[in-house]
Amino acid sequence: MATEKQLSEVLEKIQTDSNGFIAASLVDLDSGMTLAVKAARSDFDLTAASAYNSELVKQKLKIMKTLGLNGTIEDMLITLSDQIHLVKLIGSNTFLYLAVDRKQSNIAIVRNAVNKHAAALSA
Amino acid sequence: MAIIDESRGVLVVRIVYDGPALSGKTTSLRALARGVSSTVECPGELGGRTLFFDWVDYVGGLFEGRQIRCQIISVPGQRELLHRRKLLLETADAVVLVLDTREKEWDFSLGWAREVIPYCRSKDPPVGLVLQANKRDAPDAVKREDLGRALTGTPVAVVPSTATTGEGTREAFVLAVRLALDRVRALSSAGRLRTGKPTEDGPQDLLAKLRTAEQDGAAPVSESFAQAATSSLAVEAEPWAAAPKTPATEGAEQAEELLFTPDPLMPGGMIWPPVDGRMLLHEVASLGIRPARAGHADWCGSGSGFRFHSFSHAIFADQSHARSELIEWARLHSINAAHLSKGRAVILADAGDGKLRLWQIVRAEATLRERLALALALTNPEHVANEVVGAAVQLVAARESFAAASVQFPCTLWTIGSSNSYRPTFVGLMPERGNGVTPEPQGQALLERELSPHLRELRRARVDYDEVVARLGALAQLVGQGTPARWLSELATGL
Numbered sequence: 242m243a244t245e246k247q248l249s250e251v252l253e254k255i256q257t258d259s260n261g262f263i264a265a266s267l268v269d270l271d272s273g274m275t276l277a278v279k280a281a282r283s284d285f286d287l288t289a290a291s292a293y294n295s296e297l298v299k300q301k302l303k304i305m306k307t308l309g310l311n312g313t314i315e316d317m318l319i320t321l322s323d324q325i326h327l328v329k330l331i332g333s334n335t336f337l338y339l340a341v342d343r344k345q346s347n348i349a350i351v352r353n354a355v356n357k358h359a360a361a362l363s364a
Numbered sequence: 365m366a367i368i369d370e371s372r373g374v375l376v377v378r379i380v381y382d383g384p385a386l387s388g389k390t391t392s393l394r395a396l397a398r399g400v401s402s403t404v405e406c407p408g409e410l411g412g413r414t415l416f417f418d419w420v421d422y423v424g425g426l427f428e429g430r431q432i433r434c435q436i437i438s439v440p441g442q443r444e445l446l447h448r449r450k451l452l453l454e455t456a457d458a459v460v461l462v463l464d465t466r467e468k469e470w471d472f473s474l475g476w477a478r479e480v481i482p483y484c485r486s487k488d489p490p491v492g493l494v495l496q497a498n499k500r501d502a503p504d505a506v507k508r509e510d511l512g513r514a515l516t517g518t519p520v521a522v523v524p525s526t527a528t529t530g531e532g533t534r535e536a537f538v539l540a541v542r543l544a545l546d547r548v549r550a551l552s553s554a555g556r557l558r559t560g561k562p563t564e565d566g567p568q569d570l571l572a573k574l575r576t577a578e579q580d581g582a583a584p585v586s587e588s589f590a591q592a593a594t595s596s597l598a599v600e601a602e603p604w605a606a607a608p609k610t611p612a613t614e615g616a617e618q619a620e621e622l623l624f625t626p627d628p629l630m631p632g633g634m635i636w637p638p639v640d641g642r643m644l645l646h647e648v649a650s651l652g653i654r655p656a657r658a659g660h661a662d663w664c665g666s667g668s669g670f671r672f673h674s675f676s677h678a679i680f681a682d683q684s685h686a687r688s689e690l691i692e693w694a695r696l697h698s699i700n701a702a703h704l705s706k707g708r709a710v711i712l713a714d715a716g717d718g719k720l721r722l723w724q725i726v727r728a729e730a731t732l733r734e735r736l737a738l739a740l741a742l743t744n745p746e747h748v749a750n751e752v753v754g755a756a757v758q759l760v761a762a763r764e765s766f767a768a769a770s771v772q773f774p775c776t777l778w779t780i781g782s783s784n785s786y787r788p789t790f791v792g793l794m795p796e797r798g799n800g801v802t803p804e805p806q807g808q809a810l811l812e813r814e815l816s817p818h819l820r821e822l823r824r825a826r827v828d829y830d831e832v833v834a835r836l837g838a839l840a841q842l843v844g845q846g847t848p849a850r851w852l853s854e855l856a857t858g859l
Binding site (some may be wrong): 295 | 429432546
């Protein structure tokens with residue numbers, strides 16, 4: 242796994258490449274604990290959001306298992322009225338969570354910013 | 365100590381940071397606290413050194429819909445405070461072992477790891493361990509590939525870190541949390557995951573617990589742990605030997621005597637029993653256990669499920685005298701074989717300068733103490749009472765059985781095996797034969813010595829202690845006077 246310093250640098254790059262960046266974290270899927278965090282707003286509870294998103298991913302994995310689907314989750318995109326949230330799986334144990342302001346960004350920008358730097362997260 | 369705190373809707377787990385003095389435990393906690401926007405509380409800190417523990421409280425993550433409340437504590441690493449370290453480690457759901465990986469400290473760090481790793485694995489369920497290889501920024505830090513190589517055969521996660529910058533501290537912590545959750549799942553599957561208020565809800569509660577334990581008999585801070593642990597087998601109270609010597613003194617003492625290195629190819633006639641003893645030597649030779657001692661005290665070593673011991677005076681310049689002693693010890697073991705656990709050997713090893721030293725090697729076995737620790741954590745008060753009575757019966761039976769031995773075996777929770785055998789076994793180090801040993805108490809006096817501290821802790825920690833006492837009373841009614849159940853009930857009621 243990349244070092245903590247490298248993780249922080251990657252999140253900074255994602256912030257730079259994401260218009261309307263709100264927050265991003267690298268999250269341990271099993272525990273929901275954050276491995277690296279970056280937030281542009283202090284009122285965004287990134288710790289809680291990361292933890293609950295881990296439950297979201299786990300539930301999705303359960304659904305896939307129930308349906309007998311053999312594929313893997315690449316990412317999960319949630320479009321809110323004012324924000325866009327992207328959950329990008331990094332390996333089988335972690336995921337990247339990114340939240341941006343919808344007025345300043347769009348789905349394509351968000352995906353591009355994450356995919357561009359995701360490989361460095363699992364180095 | 366994992367517990368579901370229903371009133372707050374959280375799962376509480378304890379992550380314990382262990383490691384030698386000045387390895388970076390407190391620095392790691394401070395870096396972690398900064399990273400998660402929490403604070404470190406250090407009761408009793410003196411000159412920047414941890415005397416009791418450091419405490420960080422952090423809520424994050426989710427487990428089955430409940431937030432995870434992590435009580436993150438670091439233990440004192442100084443040898444004089446080992447008794448506090450032990451008490452804290454006993455409560456761990458996961459351990460982060462912080463080691464100094466600089467070249468000059470690496471042997472000492474490895475010795476520490478080789479004691480802690482089997483201790484964690486001996487727990488039921490095992491306590492997960494993360495090895496935080498610290499001080500990686502040092503110019504003389506051992507190579508990364510050498511870290512894992514040194515622990516070949518030992519399944520443990522290694523996370524490189526530089527605690528002064530915080531590098532690696534978060535990764536180690538999150539991994540430890542994951543291991544703690546594994547343990548929680550195992551406890552839950554076995555129906556042993558407790559619900560209720562944590563027994564220590566904050567640093568002041570934990571401080572009070574440590575102080576109470578010291579008043580009840582744990583060694584005070586001024587006593588040398590090495591001397592307390594090795595000076596008398598009659599008060600043997602823990603399965604660990606003394607901690608390895610600090611590197612500063614090791615060089616000087618090495619000049620006096622050759623360190624014992626188990627050699628399965630050593631000459632015949634120096635090992636008892638001849639065949640099984642050599643096989644045991646073969647087994648321990650690969651474990652890299654290096655006994656140590658403080659000053660001129662007994663030699664001790666432990667790790668990977670084995671214990672080594674040599675009395676300070678068991679060194680002989682005359683070879684025939686040494687052989688006579690070996691034969692006497694072999695005879696002692698043979699005569700008392702019915703009382704002893706398996707997996708023992710007596711060795712005459714080269715001590716340098718033409719001298720020989722007599723060693724005993726004992727395979728570690730599960731003790732009554734460990735069984736009792738599990739029992740006291742059961743949720744059902746009736747089950748707790750049943751298990752405590754079982755331990756009492758075993759203790760008394762052991763004392764009666766050992767009366768027939770040719771040597772006085774110390775009869776403690778640490779020296780009696782945990783199985784409910786009709787014939788209790790002595791699992792401790794073989795004591796010296798000889799005169800002037802204080803007789804072991806019997807009957808109720810024995811139970812009072814061994815079980816009263818645990819009953820007091822039970823009373824303090826459990827809100828349903830009265831139910832436990834009631835069950836003990838009910839069990840006592842089923843048997844006659846002068847039985848362990850009766851004595852135990854009287855003890856519990858009288859506290």
